[in-house]
Amino acid sequence: MVKTEFKDLRAVFINCTLTKSPAKSHTELLIEASQQIMKKHGVQTKLIRAVDHDIASGVYPDMTKKGWDKDAWPELFKDIAKADILVLAGPIWLGDNSSEMKKVIERLYASSGELNEKGQWLYYGKVGGCLITGNEDGIKHCAMNILYSLQHIGYTIPPQADAGWIGEVGPGASYGDKLEDGKRAGLDNDFTNRNTTFMTWNLMHMAKLLKDNGGIPGEGNLRQAWDNGNHFDFENPEYRS
Amino acid sequence: MVKTEFKDLRAVFINCTLTKSPAKSHTELLIEASQQIMKKHGVQTKLIRAVDHDIASGVYPDMTKKGWDKDAWPELFKDIAKADILVLAGPIWLGDNSSEMKKVIERLYASSGELNEKGQWLYYGKVGGCLITGNEDGIKHCAMNILYSLQHIGYTIPPQADAGWIGEVGPGASYGDKLEDGKRAGLDNDFTNRNTTFMTWNLMHMAKLLKDNGGIPGEGNLRQAWDNGNHFDFENPEYRS
Amino acid sequence: MVKTEFKDLRAVFINCTLTKSPAKSHTELLIEASQQIMKKHGVQTKLIRAVDHDIASGVYPDMTKKGWDKDAWPELFKDIAKADILVLAGPIWLGDNSSEMKKVIERLYASSGELNEKGQWLYYGKVGGCLITGNEDGIKHCAMNILYSLQHIGYTIPPQADAGWIGEVGPGASYGDKLEDGKRAGLDNDFTNRNTTFMTWNLMHMAKLLKDNGGIPGEGNLRQAWDNGNHFDFENPEYRS
């Protein structure tokens, strides 16, 4: 039975795996765990696998205006702009985020100068989180960068907005791989499951809280007001005292 | 005139400079810019310069129980536990956070397993931000780590919760230093001033929003409930089929 | 007059700008400063602008074998495999490396399991460095990741193998941009110029030192020998004493 307490919320998950469909993405398995909790509570969700689309590189909203033949981003961005929740998910390579993750962040950044109806930057009032899988090391390093980027462009980051799975250092199974004993790597990891759950709920709670309260109040964070000289009680320390 | 809309809020700023009082801390100048906005709006604020106190190293709440002669942390922590807003501030050395910053984060982490009255981790319902100054490089790198650590232990990070000042690459003036032309480095940097202001307001808005709504709802993020088998609609992907 | 002391060396510079040719890349200007020192001393150099080529995403040497229509990497890699010196250069976006940089590192990683004639990994005996430009923040953060990745796959990193330029925090001119006073941003920055020069010379010295000494001696670092049970005097601490 689908519950309805979060039914006015929309969420987008972007999978930044380097692997094109239909090949299997380990990260997608973890995304699904989060996505299905949201679905059960009425959140409208959408999953995008970035590498399946011709997303151009660059820091402009539409790269076809900058000499690229194709750019799937403007169309994909429509859903992101409507979503209350954005979860960026991806693998770890050499301890860092994938190039697809960086491309997606660059494209999100491209629209970060636009303003919402209050005059705040576009992403104000939205919440962000991340999911990371790898076979041995780097969840926190990757999450640090993703969550920083999201808050920097206007997303709110609720408590414990990152989760992931990695195994013991060294080569080994990836998330969900069949092991010799018939089990599947990581799927029984209580820490990963709990953190994924807590992240998902905290994203829903915070998105709901912001939605029900009309977002972040529009004072002290308005770009044009600042540019017009309203400095919201900021005083230059030089002239104090 | 002090305004009163945020008068039920408390904020703690921790300055993680390596410089002991009474010597001047460049970072403190930027802290004051944020702190005075809060004060004008009725927030009760407190500033701690970590290096002035005998804070032990370690990951336990009270290191005198682990063989250290002295530990100023338990006393300092009382204010942190009461505060709705925590701003960690510090300098950049070799492009990274100071050792005092890392020590403070380790000590915050030491209490991260405690629970609040709802059964959420202790820092749930509080908000965090950071201020960084250096002479040439590294605000984002430092902020990434600080904000990640804060959200990981339970703080909410509102939009654009980091601000700072750095000059052009290479040796040069630090924030607030007198320049040859009589000006003071960084104090007129519109970007630094705006970001400091926006951060301050976003911290106040989010802290107020959380306070007025009773914090983050206690569902889907309760440690003991999870341990007791309530998995809040999480389903292991393995068994979904 | 071209000097000849380094004439047996080859260097490849990869520019990881997001900007396609013929549009101008700020990073390229700094690359040229390093490249021309090498040229004057007889090093054979090559400059690749990654975004101009159809380089596939992935962690395999040739992605056309993994379902991609095109992949320019295998051809580009021939020069990299021959080069004694590799300099990865790029811009900063949101404080981090560009997606093109990450893609290049992923592709370098793809060949990191291959062995040289001694039985060491392929990149042993080669040296690496990096050049970063941005308008305000992040040289060290970007360099940290690049140099780590290079040493992790087998490159030697000589002293001070990173250089770059950034201006004061906030929006502003990029490297080489014309300023109001007719000067060009960063070009007179003594620190950037010195570090670029020192990096270049240290790369040449170290590459020459390794070349003249037959690379890194093949003992204690041979993959197949290890797998065959030669543990080069490693003893498990468990069984010591």
Next chain:
Amino acid sequence: MVKTEFKDLRAVFINCTLTKSPAKSHTELLIEASQQIMKKHGVQTKLIRAVDHDIASGVYPDMTKKGWDKDAWPELFKDIAKADILVLAGPIWLGDNSSEMKKVIERLYASSGELNEKGQWLYYGKVGGCLITGNEDGIKHCAMNILYSLQHIGYTIPPQADAGWIGEVGPGASYGDKLEDGKRAGLDNDFTNRNTTFMTWNLMHMAKLLKDNGGIPGEGNLRQAWDNGNHFDFENPEYRS
């Protein structure tokens, strides 16, 4: 039997655990694995546990001149200055280096402006590596920062100069902890053992190579020559045309 091929080399290992002696440090167990390979080959080694000493915080060579009562660093630094090899080792907390590690790096940085007899910075000709242990995540993140810092102040980083151990994500045994089955966590991890061995040998090879060749040649990397106007063939791109 002690071999003698590296008998003119000295190595210092600094353990940046937060745990004071005599309590056990997990990191120290891994240090010993590297140290004993060096010893067998005649390298003179020394192990320092930073937290056991009253090392002041700061970025000056002797902090007693900056208002600190005590500072153990100047005495400890004598061995570091003599050593050809420096290995910084430590634990992971919240995915990052310990505060002790940052303090040690700050103090190394404090002497980075001194020059050697050639006029190069002090650490030129020395080699650096790192060892990291944690229970779940962050070797590469920590290593990235340490190795970057070392190369930035003048150390050479040979191939694969980092090693470490972490277990599967979530709470669990630390390196060397007794497990239920009687084994000890990590000690049989072939990847950790191999990387520790390869790192150790690469440090010895590179230190020997540099020592036998008189260090890094003193051209293109001399601070005072640069300041006096010898720019070692650097040309400002502006004037190239």
